[in-house]
Each structure stands twice: as structure tokens, then as C-alpha cells.
Amino acid sequence: MNHIWTAAGAAAWGAAELGGLQSFLDDGAREKIETLCPGAATVLVAAFPYYAGDTPGNLSLYCRGEDYHQVLTRRLEGVCQALRDLHPGHTFLPGADNSPIPELAAAELAGVGHKGGHGLRMVPPYGSYVFLGTILTDLALPSTGPSQGTICPDNCKACQKACPTGALTDQGCDVSKCLSDWTQQKGELPPDVEKKVQESPTVWGCDLCQKACPHNKTAELSTLPEFRENLTTSLTMEDLEGLSNKAFRKEFAHKAFAWRGIAPLKRNLDLKQK
Numbered sequence: 001m002n003h004i005w006t007a008a009g010a011a012a013w014g015a016a017e018l019g020g021l022q023s024f025l026d027d028g029a030r031e032k033i034e035t036l037c038p039g040a041a042t043v044l045v046a047a048f049p050y051y052a053g054d055t056p057g058n059l060s061l062y063c064r065g066e067d068y069h070q071v072l073t074r075r076l077e078g079v080c081q082a083l084r085d086l087h088p089g090h091t092f093l094p095g096a097d098n099s100p101i102p103e104l105a106a107a108e109l110a111g112v113g114h115k116g117g118h119g120l121r122m123v124p125p126y127g128s129y130v131f132l133g134t135i136l137t138d139l140a141l142p143s144t145g146p147s148q149g150t151i152c153p154d155n156c157k158a159c160q161k162a163c164p165t166g167a168l169t170d171q172g173c174d175v176s177k178c179l180s181d182w183t184q185q186k187g188e189l190p191p192d193v194e195k196k197v198q199e200s201p202t203v204w205g206c207d208l209c210q211k212a213c214p215h216n217k218t219a220e221l222s223t224l225p226e227f228r229e230n231l232t233t234s235l236t237m238e239d240l241e242g243l244s245n246k247a248f249r250k251e252f253a254h255k256a257f258a259w260r261g262i263a264p265l266k267r268n269l270d271l272k273q274k
Contacts, residue, residue: 009048017109043137048075049224050131051222059233063205069098116152117152122215127216159210235265235269
């Protein structure tokens with residue numbers, strides 16, 4: 001199976017028995033899994049590198065290339081088809097941040113990378129600059145993990161120190177305090193959140209914890225052209241001026257920062273001008 005994943009551009013891959021993920025699933029997720037794939041037994045997990053260099057810009061590094069949902073779904077579908085040919089009669093369903101599978105937990109159980117202090121998966125030589133994709137299947141396969149601990153030294157905490165909102169602690173990441181999440185929220189932001197977004201170097205997403213990580217200092221560039229070519233590193237008010245929400249979505253249809261529409265970006269850019 002290794003050659004199938006290598007051909008798809010995966011930096012690492014593994015398998016997790018679905019039973020090992022039950023404690024991470026609520027009733028709704030279990031029901032959805034059974035509806036999508038009756039008799040589901042295994043989750044295949046793969047990491048795809050996206051780092052294209054740290055070119056200055058106000059958009060997070062992850063969303064500068066083609067929308068990773070589209071890229072991973074396309075590449076995973078190729079893997080699914082190859083597996084369907086090898087295992088006729090079995091179901092293989094790709095997922096890219098849009099399935100009931102808890103990707104980080106699945107990667108842990110499958111042994112894909114190691115847990116970083118920022119809660120992301122570290123996959124040498126690409127550091128934490130990877131996207132996780134999954135394949136849900138009713139084919140029973142043994143787990144290839146779990147991962148053994150972390151590669152982060154106890155005394156580092158560079159990611160925690162770099163986080164401007166205190167979202168990162170020894171207990172993990174509090175998403176409700178994550179600056180990246182704040183930049184993507186719709187509507188008016190509380191004054192204290194507005195101030196943090198205003199001070200942020202990015203108008204969409206946040207890379208501060210990843211850039212501070214020693215393991216990411218020597219991260220290799222992605223081998224995938226979708227994440228290396230046709231990059232959008234920054235947006236300005238001039239780029240968005242005169243665009244309706246529909247026109248914005250059409251103009252940037254292949255970018256991950258377009259999914260929330262134009263309003264959050266215009267709000268964040270406006271905050272920078274105050």
C-alpha cells in the first residue's frame with residue numbers, strides 16, 4: 001500500500017481501528033459514520049505537506065495555495081480508487097476536514113507523526129506544516145500506531161510563549177481563545193478580540209506558534225505543486241473593493257480563506273486601518 005500513498009503525495013500514512021476512536025465520538029458522529037459507511041472498521045490517515053516558504057504576507061501560510069479541502073479530496077480519491085481495485089466490494093470514502101472523523105486523534109492512533117506542543121502533528125521533515133486527510137472504510141486493517149509521545153522537549157514551550165492569546169497551555173489548545181479561529185469568525189468581535197486581531201500580522205489565520213517551533217525552522221518545502229504554485233500571500237482592501245460576496249467567492253473559489261465569505265476579511269482589514 002505504500003506505493004499508493006507515495007504516488008498520492010503523502011508524507012506519511014497509517015491506519016487506525018475505528019474502535020479505538022470511540023471515546024472521541026459523540027452519538028451524532030457515530031450515526032453519521034454508520035450512514036456514510038455501514039460496518040466501518042478502519043480509518044486510514046495521511047499527512048500532506050504544504051509549506052511553500054515564509055514569504056511575507058498577511059495570509060496564513062496554509063491558505064496561500066489551492067484550497068486544501070479540494071487538493072486532499074482529489075488526491076485521496078485517487079487512493080480510494082486504487083484501494084477499490086485491490087479490494088472489490090469494500091467501501092472507501094475520502095475526508096478532508098469535512099467528516100465526522102477526529103483527524104488528530106486518528107493520526108495519533110495510526111502513528112502518523114508526533115504530537116507537538118501546539119497540538120498539531122509533527123511530521124519530519126515537514127514539521128507541523130501538514131494537512132491531515134482520512135479515508136473511512138469497512139475493510140478491517142490493524143492499527144499502525146499509536147505514536148510514542150512527543151518530539152518536543154519539556155523545557156521548550158516556544159509555541160506557548162509565541163501565542164498572543166494564551167490559547168496554548170500544557171493541557172493543549174483552547175480553540176475558543178485561538179487567534180486563527182477569531183480571524184475566521186463572522187460578525188462583530190468583542191473589543192478585546194478586536195484588539196488582538198488588529199495587532200496580528202495576519203488578517204486570516206495565525207502562524208505564530210508554528211513559526212516559533214524549532215522543528216519548523218528547517219521544514220522542507222512541499223513536494224505538491226498545488227501548495228507551491230499560484231500563491232496568494234496577501235489581500236488588501238483594494239483587492240476586495242467592489243466585490244459582492246458572490247463575486248468574491250467566485251474570484252477566490254480555489255482558496256481556503258474564501259469559505260466564510262468576504263465579510264470577515266473586510267472586517268479584519270478594516271481593523272488594521274484603525
